[in-house]
Amino acid sequence: MNRLLNYFKGYYGPSILAPLFKLIEALLELAVPMIVASIIDQAIPSGQQGQVLAGIARMFAFAFLGLVFADSAQYLSAKAAVGFTKQMNQDLFAKIVNLDAREIQNQSPSSLVNRMSADSLQVQTGLNIFFRLFLRSPFIVFGAFVMALTISPRVTWVFLGMIVALFFAVGFVVHLSNPRFTLARERLDRLVLLARQQVKGVRVIRAFGRQADEEAEFVEANQSLYQTNLQANNVSVLSNPLTYAIVNLSLILILWQGGGWVDSGLLKQGELVALVNYLLSILVELVKLAMVVSTMIRTYTSASRIAQVLALEEEEAAFEFLPVEQEDNLIEAQNLSFAFDEKAEPVLSHLNFALKSGSFLGVIGSTGSGKSVLMSLLMKNYDPTGGRLRLNSHRLKVESRKEWRQGLSLVPQKASLFKGTVRSNLLLANPQASDEELWQALEVAQADSFIREKAGLETPVATFGRNFSGGQRQRLTLARALLKPAEIYIFDDSTSALDYLTESEFQKALKTHYRHKTIVMVSQRTGSVKGADQILVLEEGQQVGYGRHEMLLETSEVYREIHESQEVKEVGK
Incomplete structure (x- = not known):
């Protein structure tokens, strides 16, 4: 996990300023109940309208400044989160491409895809929320407690008991939900794997009439994921009712005790209103904090899965x-x-x-x-x-x-083409190749005739080359491999879809144009x-x-x- 911290490089400024601006916003927010208390206890009883208006003006000024700092923090946190994820994704993709073949065998392709997509997005979302709320919410809770202490030490025990109870409630929810979110990610991997297999092998599935069986297997995996997510979220949502119950009980205690203190002159009306405001602020922030903790649990799970891939061994010479x-x-x-x-x-x-x-x-x-x-x-x-x-x-x-x-230049058993054009597919082997070289490679591979009948080098290629027959796909992959300036050309059973005459013509052309090259043909x-x-x-x-x-x-x-x-x-x- 520590290696993930390196991706903050270049974003230290936004990563520090975003929480700092949110703390300034929190300070401004904590000052507002005290202004309200002064208006109620001092300005209104004095009958001086100017003093009331001045208090209201201070409230609006604080609100405007809070808005400026909040918007700035939003921008900076988004910049840091997106920048972090961008660099992490680049390294993650490079790692997957350069993984040792044995490591790739041990990893599920669907799991790697999920880590590049869903887990990466979860990390970005979690970081964004962390910068904006994770420091702000505890600060508001602690600050509201301190402000309440300055107003009336008598209510300290209510605030302190409430805060301790709330942290225990949140910790309990975290303890129960964390393993369930981890299991949900694993079951999502399986669901994606099944979907990938079924889409890729749809022709075979239809040919053997296995649609119902495959659908039943997918439904079972989907139901398993649904149940796990339901359990995780059922546990996670406990934080809100627990938080509201604890805070509302505290509110009842404060109003009950505070009313008597106001009657006896131990507490002013404005101070009681400020205490209620601080209590409600704690409620709002702890609800947010519960949401943040739930998000951070998922983020930690996703970050751990990404870190596992980044820690895998790469190929060594x-x-x-x-x-x-x-x-x-x-x-x-x-x-x-x-x-x-x-x-x-x-x-x-x-x-x-x-x-x-x-x-x-x-x-x-x-x-x-x-x-x-x-x-x-x-x-x-x-x-x-x-x-x-x-x-x-x-x-x-x-x-x-x-x-x-x-x-080396390899033509694999399975012809692989990419969405684009014939030209873009051929240039993968040699980006500097001229049109003349492209046509020569197509001619050697016996692919020039059907390409000329279409739109030439600009002929569209569908995903996986589905708009070409098996033999045509093989000839295009042969042409692409021949374009690469290599010392050794390896043909791994790459003419199996060609008829005998076409293969014979390819062999003759290969010997003519590549007679000085080293050939390995399976x-x-x-x-x-x-x-x-x-x-x-x-x-x-x-x-x-x-x-x-x-x-x-x-x-x-x-x-x-x-x-x-x-x-x-x-x-x-």
Whole structure:
């Protein structure tokens, strides 16, 4: 939590002045009942109209000054709260983007979204209220008690007993409501997770007729959140009736005792009115304070959730380099193994291969053989849990994962496009690319024809590229990756939605325009990798073949079976 205090940097002035102005406003407010008392006890009995008007004028002057200080405090508190939240959100987003892959796995995406949105907004609201009320309300309560003490020490016990009782009541409410608000945040995470899953998988849900089941699960989670929020708020609202009951009992005592003191001359009428005003001021401020405490409980919960993310470990550079005498290889794997958890079975075991500069490495295997995990290791999303993955320090001058990834261009399995235009999506890879370079990349990716038929580079792209077919989305993501000036291009099963003819044309264009680049292509088709310099064959995370196409047909039973099954399918077509 302490690290969150750093975000006040640059807003120390507003953060100090806002409460200070509210304290000045409180002082002016505390002075008003004394002015009223002087008008009632001195100005009116004297019959001097000028003295009455002067008292009224002082009241208006104090009210005007209070308004000026209050408005200034409102502006400054909003400025500090919004500025704090802006800097916190920037760091929070940067932290999430740079989180270690293992940490991302442990976090729910819906929870991260909630922390960036709902929790962040709660922190901003809480800070704004804190600057305006949290110091002002206790000051008014304490100040009203002191002023009442100066008027009549006899009523001190009533005020003191009331204040102690009120603080115990507020503390009791806080103790009961705090865990309930924390639980409500956790259940909100689950609700957002379900909504996200159901919106994302709506086609699958409809295809299997699972709408009723998914709706029932969402209703159950929503009802659980509703009950938790209801319980939390039912406890929280206890503060108002408890506060009103205690203050009104105190008011009855003061009027009862004060009336007798006025009759006996121990207390003046104006002083009794001032005491009642101070009592009502305490009532109003303690109602506000109860509201502030309730808000601050939620704010603390949200701030804690944000601080938890900010405290997570970011990716660290962990590179191992090849000896100088082995400069021919860009990357070399020796007995490479990986498991997602120390107690889990390895996903990859004892892989051995080398990637030379300007070469073409094919990776093939059935579904679940570990191909994408291997690509994650090459991207340094994870570090090996066994063996070695060494880089060429002479050709690849890297000191961080960010620098390493700048030399790579990845086309993932799932084509991801962003709302905008074809041009804006392509420029993500290379903002300085010219129109000629954009069209060349589209041409290599076999996407130029259907883009020209639309609106060219200004063709709109819907969210996730929903206005394009699966094959078109893949070709656009291929074009985007090819635009990036990289040392190594990784295609992670990124031609699966292309027909054989289109894929063949893409392979030819790739060899023509990118023949000097290093290519890693993952596929389930032998036709996609048979032209590779080396092919790595995986089966259940094990290396069961490594060599050229012709050699593997003779030496690798798994590769041969995959090839023959696809040859049969192709002939059948």
